[in-house]
Amino acid sequence: MKATDLIPRTPAGRAAVLAILASGAIGFGVARLTETAPPATSSADSGKGKPLYWYDPMVPTQHFDQPGKSPFMDMQLIPKYADAGGGAAGSAPGVNIDPAATQTLGLRTIAVRRGELASGVTATGTIDFNQRDVAIVQARAGGFVQRVYARAPGDVIGAGAPLADILVPEWAGAQAEYLAVRRTGNAALAQASRQRLTLLGMPAGTIAAVERGGRPHNVVTVSTPTGGAIKTLGVRSGMTVTAGQTLAEVNGLGTVWLNAAVPEAIAGQLKPGQSAQATLAAYAGETFSGRVSAILPDVQPDSRTLTVRIELPNRGGRLKPGMFATVSFGGSPQTALLVPTEALIRTGKRTLVMLALDKGRYRPAEVQTGREAGDDTEILAGLNEGEKIVASGQFLIDSEASLSGVEARPIGNAAPVVATKATAALYETVGRIERLTATSVTLSHQPVPAIGWPAMTMTFALPDAGVARGLKTGDRVRFGFDQPPAGPTVRRMAKVSGQ
Structure with missing residues (x-):
């Protein structure tokens, strides 16, 4: 029988043979990832001295004092020696990677550097009325509504726009008395009578009209003191009003609020007075600039966000309450210790990077991260400038370190920067x-x-x-x-x- 006779003649058969060969190649590559020796059966055979402990590679955090069978898997426990992990005796813990496998896996290392990290924060929000620019229109005296001026909630009106004409019977007698006193020529009595008109709630314009015309004016036109949008309107033709009754509420539109929802994790970077730029879908390509006026003290429990209030000028009333906006908060770049964000290994409980040590050795190190901008992340603790870390392929090494029981370097044990001829150790x-x-x-x-x-x-x-x-x-x-x-x-x- 020839060797060619063993090759299946059907396409499906040939594909099955290729799959078996490929799986064998993959197994060979994985076997070469780390330079590990076969498990020693005894300390005497290993030549490495007495084991520190025994462990199951599938549960490397559980240590045993004696050899034996794993309680977790159907396999023997593996001894752990002081020089395990590919390093020499007394060296820092870590795993060794075959240099040939380093190129095959595409491992890429990079030095921890110090650079400028943009302090910009981006969030989303909605436009709202400026609640500090609200005018309440009330009746100054009791009377009857004779006429309304066809206003409705939501209308945008200017300052001094009329809302309603109100007949005030009480004013007619007081105004007639004032005119009679003026004709006597007694200045003191006239001044006292005029003061009474003011105390009855008559506007200065109505009193002046009585003085000019010499006859009572008991119908007053109620108008708005400021321009804006009518939020509420409580006056209708023919109704009776009392002194102090609210007739309308007008909200100014000269400025508006942009309420941005900022995650609490980055809200500490913001402060009142900071500049902000907003973009809206309604005005593509246009940027509206403003400043942070307040950071509200409560956190939204469902989204864990803080509301940051930005005050924006509203020229021409183009910004409408309810519009959706994207806001970015400006700030000068700050110097920070930086690593590529892709180099981080986030486990949920902590964040790790894979240190690239000498002679092809690698060890995980725990770090404390700060802000992120672009492709970089700030390192607050755990690394020093100049240390080398793995930027790609680190997950494979982390898996091998976990199987080998290599512990991560704690944050407090970061080594100082190594001294060189040009600079002293820092x-x-x-x-x-x-x-x-x-x-x-x-x-x-x-x-x-x-x-x-x-x-x-x-x-x-x-x-x-x-x-x-x-x-x-x-x-x-x-x-x-x-x-x-x-x-x-x-x-x-x-x-x-x-x-």
Whole structure:
């Protein structure tokens, strides 16, 4: 029988054979991902000393003191040695990746860098009336409505627009008395009688008309003190009104509010007085500028958002309450420690990155993230500038690290920046400026685990005043310092968000 006779003659048969060969190749590639030795049956055979513990690769977080069968899977427990993970004895934990597999998997590393992160925040909102620009029109005296001027709720009217003519019988007698007193020539009595007309609620224009015409005017035209949209209208022809009764409510349209829903996670970046730009579907390609007038104190429980109120000028009344808008909040870029967003591994409980160590070794590290802008994410803690991380393919390494039981580096154990010939080693932490002079800065800072410092308040030297340019007392900053013979010296300092 020839070898060619074993190849199926039908297309379906040939496809099945190819699938079997492909699965074998995949298994071979996965087997080469990490440089691991076959599980040792005893510590004497392994040559690695006594195991630290035994574990099930499917449940690497559960450790056992003795070898045996896994209670979780039908397999033997695997020993864990002090130098496991491909590193030399005494080295930091991690996993080794075959250099050939690194290229095959397309692993790409990138250095943690310091750069400018745009502080812009984008949200959506709706246009609403400016509730500070409301006029209430009331009847000044009891009477009867003789005429209305065909107004309706929702109408847009100008300032001084008439609403209704009201007959006030009480005013006729008071005005006749005033005219009679004026004819006596007694100035004091005339002034007292005129004051009585004012106290009865007569507008100054009505009193002036009585004086000019010399006859009573007991029909008054009620008009609006300001222009805008009629929100409520409670006056109709023939009805009786009483003193103080609300006849209409008019809301001005010179400015409007844009109520934007901002997630509470980023609301701390906003403050009253900050500039904002809005775009509306009704006016494509046009931008409306305004400022944040208030951040309302309550959080919407269903959406976990805060309402940020922006006041916008409304020239020509083009912005209508109820319109939908997209708003972006401006702000100057801030210096921050940045990594590509694609490099983050979000587990739900924490966020990890995969550190690229020396000699093809990798280790997960826990990080605390801040703002995001574009393709970059701010790192608040857990990494230092210059450390290398995996930007693509990190999920495969993370899976192998989990199976090998490699623990992630905690946030507090981030290594300091390695010294070079050009620059001294810098230690980084976050603090608050308590006092600032031209030559020194006093900071209340967080712990510095790399050199064993606890959280405390201390004074650092400032060799260059430009390091603190734009900063002031009370600012929260991330700073890097070294320890020359003259004492701790701040070499760089940048303001961070979240004050």
